[in-house]
Amino acid sequence: MHTRRRTALASTLALLAVPVLAACSGSAEDDVRAAAEAFLTAWAGGDTHAAADATTDPAAATALLDRTAADLPGATLHTDLGDVAVDDGAATVDWTATWDLAAAPDWSYPATLRLREADEGWDVVAEPTLVHPELGAGQHLVLQRELPERAAITDADGSPLFTPTEVVDVGVDPAQVTDLPALAAALSAATGVAAEEIVADVQAASPGQFVPVITLRRPDFEAIRAQVYDLPGAVFPTATRLLAPTARFASALLGRVGPATAEVLDETTEDGVPTYAAGDQLGLSGLQRAYQQQLTGTPGFTVSVASTDQATGDAGRQVAAVAPVPGTPIRTPLVRAVQDAADAAVATQPLPTHLVVVRPGTGEVLAVSSNEAAAAGNALTGRYPPGSSMKVVTATALLGAGALTPQTPVPCPGTFVVDGREFENADQFDLGTVPFTEAFAQSCNTTFMQQALQLPDDALAAAAASYGVGTDWRLPVDVFSGSVPADSTGTTKAADAIGQGQVLMSPAQLALVAAGVASGTPAVPVEVVGADPAGPTPTGPSQQVLDALRPMMRQVVLSGTATALADRGEVYGKTGTAEYGSNTPPDAHGWFAGYRLGGPQGDGTTGDIAFAVLVEGGQTSRLAVDVTDAFLGDLG
Structure with missing residues (x-):
């Protein structure tokens, strides 16, 4: 091994000990740096198997890296190597991790890889801290995105025109349907949505998938409750949405807010990086869409370390947080x-x-x-x-x-x-x-x-x-x-x-x-x-x-x-x-x-x-x- 060879040379060639030690130490550091870089490059490139093969325990490393990918969905890792230290068959490499989180600000932190010398070079030690310095055995990362409260669109007097309002999503659970044509006909009669559209949507749905028919404000739903509530297969989850005073209130101008569509998400992507995520409540039309980023603001996030065993009830320990940045309101001349x-x-x-x-x-x-x-x-x-x-x-x-x-x-x-x-x-x-x-x-x-x-x-x-x-x-x-x-x-x-x-x-x-x-x-x-x-x-x-x-x-x-x-x-x-x-x-x-x-x-x-x-x-x-x-x- 390199360290044994340096010791032998030092005992027999005393006059050359210092220059030989310096040269060999540099070679070891280069080898360590190359091993660390190969591991991080494979990991950042999404090749977790190649990265795991560069560790002391490929099976454990594969499980760790795959779990991290699941914990940080859609995230991209960028790495920056720092100092290398070598000491008698062991080494450390400082590095900086920067995660380009999907639809959230970047997350950076300093970390350290431990490496051990093996027969064929150096291996990264497969341990939780290679992902994050505060990650321990039996733990994983928990990422939570947070959107700020959407900024207001106001009337000419500065009064907000959209307020949080309870809605009922009238829909279908295909697994509970006993007579699809009859269900579609009844829902159509109550909501005005074409029966053939309901049938087609249900038939195209995956098992267990909720099939939306129409979203109604609570008073509007109560007006048809007796017609639809007991229909086999009809389901009625509730939610809170930002709504104008009425469904038609200046709707051509103001637009509406709802779950982000693929088209809307594509509009908010910058340099290929999404600003928002599926499920976010975004402007779908009108001024709500035209002033999307001004009104929505910038998402924030928290990252916690929590137990992989959910039975422990471990709520996690926060290791990073970026507060969401609220949007700014716009004022319309509407009276x-x-x-x-x-x-x-x-x-x-x-x-x-x-x-x-x-x-x-x-x-x-x-x-x-x-x-x-x-x-x-x-x-x-x-x-x-x-x-x-x-x-x-x-x-x-x-x-x-x-x-x-x-x-x-x-x-x-x-x-x-x-x-x-x-x-x-x-x-x-x-x-x-x-x-x-x-x-x-x-x-x-x-x-x-x-x-x-x-x-x-x-x-x-x-x-x-x-x-x-x-x-x-x-x-x-x-x-x-x-x-x-x-x-x-x-x-x-x-x-x-x-x-x-x-x-x-x-x-x-x-x-x-x-x-x-x-x-x-x-x-x-x-x-x-x-x-x-x-x-x-x-x-x-x-x-x-x-x-x-x-x-x-x-x-x-x-x-x-x-x-x-x-x-x-x-x-x-x-x-x-x-x-x-x-x-x-x-x-x-x-x-x-x-x-x-x-x-x-x-x-x-x-x-x-x-x-x-x-x-x-x-x-x-x-x-x-x-x-x-x-x-x-x-x-x-």
Whole structure:
């Protein structure tokens, strides 16, 4: 052995003892370092068998390393060798372990390997301390991740909009099912989830796997308890989730929190390292997802040493801890009273209905509402023909061109032919020749087609752009800013002028158009207070155009197509009916876009608001006006 050879040389060659000892000691240290490095490299590389073979007891080492891998799931080990000491067939190697823990901060600690000289070199001593210096016989590591409490999303007043709420996960235990079709039919009748989906999910599940059907707030579950509770195979575990005041409360904007999906986890991975883990409660949509890391914060962890024998009741001794770092809240401009009034208003309709409210001059989104029948996201990102609500933009173009004033006499025939295609007013009403204001108030399609055909082809697009239509808003939650072509001609141009043709809008963008008229300074939409501007500020129409357009929009309410709103304060607006589809007669959406100054009596109690209402398939604008009436009446 090296030590025996050094002793022999020292006794026979005294003059050369010192240099020979130095050289041989260096060789031994190199051998020890190489052995330690080989062990750690194999372990860090995931080859526990190769690492174990480099120890004094491969079987014990294999069990120890495999248990450590199970104790630290998904973790990656990085090593850094330090000092080496050799003494008469024994050696120690200092090293630093750095564990890249899955979905938790790194964990580093100093440790020491003991090695023994063997016939073929050096072996690492197989003992618990090779994993951690405080690990003893019959013990293992216990890692616990901890997420901080999720930071709040607040309303404009700073009140949190999400609170911990008890929910019931209605689901199926396949092992307890006696009649799957009957169970699926009963659950479907109670929850609205398609029976065929339930059957397919249960059939695809592994034995013992919980199959979720729907998650309900406790009051909603109690309403169906009698229908489902005794069904063989139905199970009802409970949990606590962060929820908004109601299931539909500004859901398109706020989003929701739930167990992390693979897609969401992938979004939060940095340089291939996951920030969060399956089962974590994360933002799945809306602002909750857009501000994921700011709201969620950074996980922390504790590591304890505990007995492998669970019967001992050993709770463990903590050897490391990193406190979780709380997230920081975000404040939205949502106003609870406005959102509640909007939710109540859309709930009056059985058809899919949306209502978006913004603050004129600031672009702050005060409410985003969709009823149960609607796809909530369409309030912000839906693409719909705006119908005669587009006449606000068309009137802006006509007034801006100097071709008309509100008092200019214009013809309003019942029908109008463009390139062989006949267009008509509702029920072909014919007003004869009337002031432009009257044609606007009564929503005369033929007037607007005739006049728009005299404009340059890009005039409608330019007028729309002055309100922000077509802008690529850079928002945390997408808003479709609308689309108005700049090159339409003939029948398409005529149809564009009345919000048909190729023109598309979202309820949110149409509310921003109305807000631009109200304030005279169209604003960039604001979803989060203090966020960077979502795009360039629209230029807005001239003051001369605004002075002409506002009284026209007021006349719609006083004597035109929205007189039902005449008692709701100082309301301005424009109705719209937008045909779509291929049915005969065609189906149509109903719109109302407008604004109100001050409170119901102009007393400023609620401030200026602008809004757009869409009733999908409403056929006329009447239902949209009814929703607006309910909204303003409830808001007060």
